[in-house]
Amino acid sequence: MKRFFYIIFLFVVSFSVNAQKTWKDPEITSKDIKAHIFYLASDDLKGRFTGTKEELIAGDYIRDQFKSYGLLPLINGSYFQSFPFIEKVELTKDNSVSVRINSKKKNLKVKQDFITAPFSGKASLSSPLVFVGYGISASKLNYDDYSGVDVTGKVVIALRYHPEHDSSKSEFERYSSYRQKASAARDKGAAGIIFVNGYLPKNDEDQLMELRYDGAGSIKDFSVLQLKRNIIDDILKAEGLSLLDIQKKIDSEKKPSSFLLNKTKVTLSTEAKEVEKVGRNVVGLLEGNDPVLKNEYIVIGAHYDHLGIDQLKTASMYKGNDPQIHNGADDNASGTTGLLELAEKFGAHKNELKRSIIFIAFSGEELGILGSTYFTNNSPIALDKIAAMLNMDMIGRLNAEKSLTVIGAGTSSIWKNLLNEKNKYDFKLSLNDGGSGGSDHQAFTNKNIPVLFFFTGTHTDYHKPTDDAEKINLAGQTDVVNYVYSITDAIQKSDNRPDFVKVEEPAQRNVPRSRVTVGTVPEFGYNGNGYKVSGVTEGGPAAKGGMIAGDIIIKFGSKTVNNIYDFMYAMGEYSPGDKVDVVVQRDGKEVTLNLELTTK
Secondary structure (H helix, E strand, O other): OHHHHHHHHHHHHHHHHHHOOOOOOOOOOHHHHHHHHHHHOOHHHOOOOOOOHHHHHHHHHHHHHHHHOOOEEOEOOEOEEEEEEEEEEEEOOOOEEEEEEOOEEEEEOEOOOEEEOOOOOOEEEEEEEEEOOOOOEEHHHOEEOOOOOOOOOOEEEEEOOOOOOOOOOOHHHHHOOHHHHHHHHHHOOOOEEEEEOOOOOOOOOOOOOOOOOOOOOOOOOOEEEEEOHHHHHHHHHOOOOOHHHHHHHHHHHOOOOOEEEEEEEEEEEEOEEEEEEEEEEEEEEEOOOOOOHHHOEEEEEEEOOOOEOOOOOOOOOOOOOOOOOEOOHHHHHHHHHHHHHHHHHHHHOHHHOOOEEEEEEEOOOOOOOHHHHHHHHOOOOOHHHEEEEEEEOOOOOOOOOOEEEEEOOOOOOOHHHHHHHOOOOOOEEEEEOOOOOOOOHHHHHOOOOOEEEEEOOOOOOOOOOOOOHHHOOHHHHHHHHHHHHHHHHHHHHOOOOOOOOOOOOOOOOOOOOOOEEOOEEEOOOOOOOOEEEEEEOOOOHHHHOOOOOOOEEEEEOOEEOOOHHHHHHHHOOOOOOOEEEEEEEEOOEEEEEEEEOEEO
C-alpha cells in the first residue's frame, strides 16, 4: 500500500512540475524548487541515509527527473554509480572473556560485563595482566605509564581519560582517546588492552562504549575491550589494591603507577566484523555540440544523502534521546533541488551547449564525501577532460543581507572576475580562495580540478531534526540557482578553459591538535591498511619530500601506521623543524622519504 501511494505521489509531483511550464522554456522558479524540496525533505524519505531504502527512493526520483530532462546515462548504460561503504560494525560469536583470579574462574557476558571495541582486531589469547594507569605514553610531557613494566605479549588494563581530567586545557587530552591508547599499547608490544571507567572525574553508571564504526579500520591482530568496573575492582582487590585509591594517587602526583597483576590471568577472543553496504550516485550527461569543446566536461554536483533517523549520531547536533527524522531540507535537499533545476534548464537548451555537462547527485557525503571520492577515483570520463566542478551544498537559507559564500574562488584565475560579473542579484559575496572544505568539491580539488562551492551559511537547525522544508528561503534559493546557472553557462560557452591554480590551504583539518603539518589530504573512504594520500599541499613537507597522491603511509618515524588515527598520533610526537623518515607503499614497493616538518 505504501508503494502505491508513493507511485501516486511521484505522478502528482511530476505532473505538477511539468504542467507549470513548457519544455521549451523551463525557467528556474520558486514553485518548482518548493515541489522538489518538500518531497526530498519529507518524513517519507526518513532523512535519506546512505544505503537505506529511502536513499534508493530518492535516487530513483532524481533519475526519473534526469530522464525527463533528456539527460543521458553515463555509467555503463545506467544513471547509477554504486559504491561500497562500511555501514556499521557487529560483534561475531567469537567474542568471549574469562578471568581467573587465584583459582576462581569467571566467564563474562558480552555487552553486559564487557564489550569488544569496534576497531578491535581479531585475536585469541591467554595472558597475564598489567595495570598501566591511564595507558599514556607521551615523551613530550615526560610521562610514560609503560615505564618500568614489561608488557610484551601481555594484556594491559588502562583507565579512561587522563590524570588532569578536571582541566579542559590539559596537554594530556590529546593522548586520551581509545585509539591513541590502543596504538600506544600495541607499539609497546602488548597483545591487547582493556579499558575501564575510573571513579573520577565522576562516579557515573559505568557504561560500556558504543559499538560505532569510526571511519577507519581495525588494529590488526590486537584485542581492544572494555570491562565493567566491578570486574576490575575484583582483580585489584585480589592484589590488596583499590582502583579508586590508585586513580587518586596518579591524579595527585601526576606520576605513573604501573605493575604486573600476579594473581589474575585473562583468556579472551575478540572479533568485530565490518558490515558493508552500497550507496548510489546518480549521474546524467548533456552532451555538448562543439566538435572540440564537447570533449571537455563541466561537473555540477550536490549530495542528496543526509543523516537518516538514528544512523549517524556522531554527526547529529540533536541532544534528545528519542530517535528523530533528520529531514535535511537545507542540507542538502536544497542543493539537490538546485541540481535538478539546472539540469532541466540546460536540458531544454542542450542544442546550444558547447561543452558537455555532467550532473551528479552524490551520496555518502555525510559519511565523509564517499560518493564524490568514488566518482573521481572511478570516473567514466578522464579527469583531465573535466574543466570545472561546481558544487551546491546548503543553499536554501539566504539571509536578509543576501550573504553568499563561494569557496574555491582562487582555484582558477578567472573565477573572481566571473563571480562578480554575474552577480546581478546583489549578493554579499564572501569569496574564499581555497578549494578544501567539508563537501564534495574537495574530491575534485584533490585531483587538480578548478572548483566553486556555493553555500548560504550555517544556522541553528544544522544537523538537527528541525532542518525542515518550511524554513527554506524559496525566493533566495531561486536567485542562488539562477546565479549558478549564469556562471555555468558562461563556462560552457567560453572558448577558453578555466585554468587550475593550486591554493596553499590553511592547517590540516584532519589533524586538529597536532603542532606540525605534513601537508597531505586523506583518501576519504579508504579502508585498507595504512593512511592513503589523495593529494599533497604544494610547498608542504610531503611535497618537498617526494610524496605523491596515491602513496600509502605505513610508517611514520618509529610508529607503525595502520590508519589515519595512527598517522595523527604519530605526528603529535614531533615539533616544527624535526626531520622524520616516512615509509610509503607505492606501486607495490616500499619507499622511504625524509620529511622536514613545519608548523601550521
